[in-house]
Amino acid sequence: MxxxxxxxxxxxxxxxxxxxxxxxxxxxxxxxxxxxxxxxxxxxxxxxxxxxxxxxxxxxxxxxxxxxxxxxxxxxxxxxxxxxxxxxxxGRPPEVRYRAVAGVNPRLQRVLDALDASPAIVKTATWNVVAWNRAAALVLTDYGALPPGERNILRFLFCNPAVRSRQHDWESVARFVVGTFRADVARAGLATEVGDLVDDLCRTSPEFDRMWRENHVMSHGDGENVKRLLHPELGVLEMEYSLFAVDGRPDLSMLVYTPLQAQTAERIRALLRASAADGAGVAARRTTRGH
CATH class of the missing domain: 1.10.260.40 (lambda repressor-like DNA-binding domains)
Incomplete structure (x- = not known):
């Protein structure tokens, strides 16, 4: 010094x-x-x-x-x-301190909500989803319909047939997720904390067990950073994904999927409008029945 x-x-x-x-x-x-x-x-x-x-x-x-x-x-x-x-x-920052997270502050949620046609989520170092916008709920997964303990991206990918069926190349996506998850966990010093999750996935998914034993390590910057989804209502969606740090919270990161074509963005907006209209109609029918 x-x-x-x-x-x-x-x-x-x-x-x-x-x-x-x-x-x-x-x-x-x-x-x-x-x-x-x-x-x-x-x-x-x-x-x-x-x-x-x-x-x-x-x-x-x-x-x-x-x-x-x-x-x-x-x-x-x-x-x-x-x-x-x-x-x-x-001459360097300290190692990341992991802490359990129940949600995010209103300011960060407003950032998510402002990304109307871009599905966006906030995840922890153990890949639990703690916040999302409406586009993410409609295009990726309806996280709000799940108990907090089940909002884990690896569980979706390996144990949820509906999520699996939406992946254009499930094998490549799964291998990438396992490799980046391994790197994130090691970086945050959370090998012990994710032991139960890894053991459970190894028991329930032979594919995860195989990929985990391969010991591949990857980063979010590897590959072309393009996600292709087979959406049941919107058809094939091509979106570029970017990972952002959350200011003041090194244990969190924000993942944003940006539509590559203007038509894709408009299809997502149309789905959002239709969903909002359906929700308003259900609320109106409930109010009428209440009277």
Whole structure:
């Protein structure tokens, strides 16, 4: 670590330490300066007070990821502050922290809904779908009709005959999904968390068991990034797919399918309009019966 980098790290640590309220951590006594004392941070991080002092003074050398993790927890850093700490100390962001997700915030849902003719979903690192737009529900899968625990893309692909029948080349799609899923899980450090899912799929799907044992690893950038669907109402759909990071949520990603032809986009919009009209008609009939 260069002297400038060490000094920048020390200044950041000092600024985060002095903002903390000692009383909230059970520390008492009169203080000449705001925040926790250096030895109190060291105590909370389970490192030596001398080592922490050297870090703040820009002469402690490059700390390990484990030490930075403990210091970040001791200073009650937010996710973005923790990422900044790792970049200053190690020149790279920390490994992704996976957390179970029930849904997304309204701002992200509005982004999905604005993509009217482009099916779009938000998935976790374990490929569970946690948010989607109307186009995705009509073109891909009606996720809202499924219990949250069953909204997993691998389960759809290997265990749902309707989803399987829509794939133009199921074998290639399935192999790609298994390879990218393996890479995503390893990157997020979730091999243990997906153990039950993998075991269940290996028992219920011989094809998944075969592909999983092949140990292929792929990325979302491999191949032509074009998905061809055989939709029961719209016919053959060709869509280009793109994966986007979700700001502030490294455990989530947004997958967007963009129609390659204007006619395809219009067919999706027409299906959306027809679905909305059917829904309005059902609601009207219910209201009439209620009277």
């Amino acid at each position: 260069s002297s400038n980098a060490a000094q920048t790290l020390g200044e950041f640590l000092r600024s985060r330490r002095t903002r903390l309220d000692p009383a909230s951590f059970g520390f008492s006594g009169r203080r000449r300066t705001p925040g926790l004392r250096r030895e109190e941070v060291a105590q909370r991080a389970n490192i030596s007070a001398a080592w922490y002092t050297w870090l703040e003074q820009g002469r402690g050398g490059a700390p390990s990821a484990e030490v930075l993790d403990r210091i970040g927890a001791a200073l009650m850093l937010t996710d973005i502050e923790r990422e900044h700490l790792f970049i200053l100390g190690l």
